[in-house]
Every structure is written in structure tokens, then in C-alpha cells.
Amino acid sequence: GAVVSQHPSRVICKSGTSVKIECRSLDFQATTMFWYRQFPKKSLMLMATSNEGSKATYEQGVEKDKFLINHASLTLSTLTVTSAHPEDSSFYICSARGPHKRAYEQYFGPGTRLTVT
Amino acid sequence: DAKTTQPNSMESNEEEPVHLPCNHSTISGTDYIHWYRQLPSQGPEYVIHGLTSNVNNRMASLAIAEDRKSSTLILHRATLRDAAVYYCILRDDKIIFGKGTRLHILP
Secondary structure, three states: OOEEEEEEEEEEOOOOOOEEEEEEEEEOOOOEEEOOOOOOOOOOOEEEEEEEEOOOOOOOOOOOEEEEEEEEEEEEEEEEOOOHHHHHHHEEEEEEEEOOOOHHHHEEEOOOOEEEE | OOEEEEEEEEEEOOOOOEEEEEEEOOOOOOOEEEEEEEEEOOEEEEEEEEEEOOOOOOEEEEEEOOOOEEEEEOOOOOOHHHHHHEEEEEEOOOOOOOOEEEEEOOO
């Protein structure tokens, strides 16, 4: 299957700072990328959907000013957690999908574990 | 949106077949049935999908009821590496995860 990478795999930051997570589709052009977060022992929660060159669409309850998403190219999307707080500590997972818009063509990255101290 | 219902957890012995059920009584005629799984500390991975007919691939088989109101993911010979949370998903435009079934494999 297609490969999606995330960088970094782990990050520790201090409360009040911002942290950027990158998501790349390595072998296909991702017209749509998705960002999820996951708390321990819980299911993945969709945060936002972004289409290349457009503003992201955020799910209800997700603060768009806190979680900035940029999808500037067909292979790269970034999630910036601004003014991070300990409650933002979580496992962040991105996924990428090609133009055919089928769920079985949505490929997931390995995740980024964010710890805010 | 059509809803799916899966058992919270299941247990199986290594090298035995595993049947993971999913109920989706409100499925529409055009909804594909997808299965993803998430291994510990990893991102989800695609397992299999189908519409009406049973499907087989190298990872698993998918048995779909004739009325499409339920389906079963079949792992023919479970290994310890199959211990994961398995999700049955109907939406195509964006994947919304339910609670899934946590599969424990006993050595």
C-alpha cells in the first residue's frame, strides 16, 4: 500500500510553546489529508479535513485557532498545535487520500506522540 | 449516517480462526463495508472492504450477509501480531472511527 510518513514521531514541548507536525504522502498525490487525535485506550477522533490549496474543515468542537492546519502541496500537510498545554498531550495521526475518494484508499501515518510538560 | 455495532473485545487462541462481527442494520445500498485495524502504538491500517459479495485477500476474508445488515471479518489463522483494535467502517468520504473490537490473542 501507499506510504504516509509523519515527523517527528515523538515530541516533548513546554507548556505555552507551539509545535509543528508534518505529514507526507511519499508515493502518491494526496488531494485530501485528515488529522486525528487519540487519547490512551480511546478511539481515534477526527479533528479536521484538508484539501490541497484550501482551508481545512474542522470537526465540531475542535478549535481552529489552536490547531492550525496547512495543506500547501499534494504531498505535505502540517498541523501546528499553538500555545500547547498539558491537555493537548495526545497521539496525533494523519492520513492521506488520493483523488478517488474511497475510504479504502485512505492511508494512515504512523502517528506523532506529543507530550506537553 | 449508518451506525455500526461491534463487540468491545474478543479473545482467541493463536493459530485458530477468528470471526469478528459487525452489525450495520441501517446501511444504505451504496455503502461499502471497510475494515481497518490499529496495532498498538501505530496508525490504523486497511484490512479489507466489500460491497455485496464476500471478499478475500492475503490478510483476511470478509463475509457479508445477504441483506447487508451485518458482516464478519475472518482471520483464518490468528497470530500474536494480529492483536489489535479492529474497526468496521461504512462512511466513504471520511473515516469516522467507532470504538472497534479489541482482539486479544492467547499464545
